[in-house]
Amino acid sequence: MDVLQRALSCPKAELHVHIEGTLEPELAFALAQRNNIDFPHASIEDLRAAYDFSDLQSFLDLYYACADVLRTEADFSDLMLAYLRRAREDNVIHAEIFFDPQTHTARGVAFETVLNGLEAGAAIAQAEWGMSTRLILCFLRHLPEEDAFATLDATLPFIDRVHGFGLDSSEKGHPPSKFERVFARCRELGKKVVAHAGEEGPPAYIVEALDVLKVSRIDHGVRAIEDAALTQRLAHDQIALTVCPLSNVRLCVFKDMRQHSLPAMLAAGLRVTLNSDDPAYFGGYLGDNIRAVQAAFDLDAETWCLLFRNSFDAAFVDDEKKALWLSRVDAHMQP
Ligand code: ADE
Numbered sequence: 377m378d379v380l381q382r383a384l385s386c387p388k389a390e391l392h393v394h395i396e397g398t399l400e401p402e403l404a405f406a407l408a409q410r411n412n413i414d415f416p417h418a419s420i421e422d423l424r425a426a427y428d429f430s431d432l433q434s435f436l437d438l439y440y441a442c443a444d445v446l447r448t449e450a451d452f453s454d455l456m457l458a459y460l461r462r463a464r465e466d467n468v469i470h471a472e473i474f475f476d477p478q479t480h481t482a483r484g485v486a487f488e489t490v491l492n493g494l495e496a497g498a499a500i501a502q503a504e505w506g507m508s509t510r511l512i513l514c515f516l517r518h519l520p521e522e523d524a525f526a527t528l529d530a531t532l533p534f535i536d537r538v539h540g541f542g543l544d545s546s547e548k549g550h551p552p553s554k555f556e557r558v559f560a561r562c563r564e565l566g567k568k569v570v571a572h573a574g575e576e577g578p579p580a581y582i583v584e585a586l587d588v589l590k591v592s593r594i595d596h597g598v599r600a601i602e603d604a605a606l607t608q609r610l611a612h613d614q615i616a617l618t619v620c621p622l623s624n625v626r627l628c629v630f631k632d633m634r635q636h637s638l639p640a641m642l643a644a645g646l647r648v649t650l651n652s653d654d655p656a657y658f659g660g661y662l663g664d665n666i667r668a669v670q671a672a673f674d675l676d677a678e679t680w681c682l683l684f685r686n687s688f689d690a691a692f693v694d695d696e697k698k699a700l701w702l703s704r705v706d707a708h709m710q711p
């Protein structure tokens with residue numbers, strides 16, 4: 377088996393995927409029809425043609441608009457199950473999945489509807505295929521911290537069903553420190569916290585996410601490499617970075633895959649994990665990211681093994697589960 381085939385067939389964890397970003401045009405049209413929504417795109421092809429982004433905001437505008445087709449528990453369940461069915465084809469056995477409740481509650485969809493639906497889809501995948509999932513609630517950083525607090529309050533009756541909290545949406549101009557108090561509250565509740573930082577924003581936002589929000593992982597963090605002291609710190613502390621290569625190219629963080637900072641991050645000893653971010657919008661799922669990275673950088677089996685180990689190592693699961701999964705990666709990648 378060549379290196380790529382071995383990498384593709386290895387058991388994997390995905391730690392950075394937005395469930396709203398897994399909404400394929402086919403499902404969006406089907407849900408629009410089911411919910412009697414006048415969807416502002418003429419056809420599936422027309423919608424796909426709109427997936428031509430110049431930066432993060434140009435993507436987010438379409439991503440939030442498309443989320444309008446998600447209305448009922450069944451919609452969220454179908455969305456979750458479709459993602460997990462597709463992720464399973466890439467041998468994903470564990471997924472930590474972001475969701476953006478503010479995108480839905482602002483449209484009058486109850487928080488409980490979103491949570492019940494996502495859990496129902498995940499329960500089917502667990503029962504049918506033994507897939508393991510975690511839900512991470514993301515606060516939208518373009519909104520005020522008061523809105524994040526209101527979202528957290530609405531979550532309290534269901535707090536045991538949310539595994540962690542994150543921070544996403546428009547990065548520039550919305551530094552992590554804007555959410556210092558609400559993240560402190562999440563940590564007081566005993567939850568793990570993560571934050572998107574250093575995707576489009578400067579390395580200083582990664583430092584803030586670590587020092588002010590006290591995150592366990594950095595989402596993206598691809599601009600860390602611009603700051604030598606930060607790079608050294610991330611390497612020393614082995615802070616996991618959930619890198620999403622196709623996303624970074626589609627959102628013009630890098631001109632093309634060969635310009636991506638991944639090789640420099642690996643060379644610096646950073647704990648990199650590979651992920652798909654918003655696979656329906658960015659040209660592919662985890663396997664597609666692996667193919668694109670391999671085409672650009674021709675990584676060896678040892679590096680792939682390290683990348684897959686990093687994901688399980690950084691997962692929010694107990695040590696026993698982690699050890700079992702790590703042994704499966706080792707057995708697959710080092711036969
Ligand atoms: N929400 C969904 N995808 C995102 C990304 N790549 N960055 C920030 N917020 C997001």
Ligand code: ZN
Pocket residue numbers: 392394544572595653
């Ligand atoms: Zn993301």
